[in-house]
Amino acid sequence: MARASTTQRGYGHAHQQNKKALIYNHDDGTECPWCGQPMYKEPAKNWDGHALEGDHNHDDGTGKPDKTILPKRLLHKLCNIHKADTIAEHGPKWYEKHGLSSNKNQPIDWPSGRIIDWQNLSVS
Structure with missing residues (x-):
């Protein structure tokens, strides 16, 4: 069976132009929201x-990415592959780098001082 075209998979002309704009406006060294490692325009530096x-x-x-909406952020290629068809702001390595837990059974202390207790779904 033939593989679907890039447009059929959600990566058509508009997506490519949007990606170019995101990369053009990207500040080298900005942290990847998935793994926390720096991202660079030059592929060899990633x-x-x-x-x-x-x-x-x-x-x-349905809990899966809507590919009709253009991306608003960049990720490393392997982070994007690892993330696959999930909707999540950050990956486990990002939480680890920031001394936070992605385990929903543990409270998270956000930089603003608020504690989110995932077990009881309360914010203090």
């Missing part, structure tokens, strides 16, 4: 050695 990719991080109503 830890995975690949060009950055646009991340579809908008819920389509």
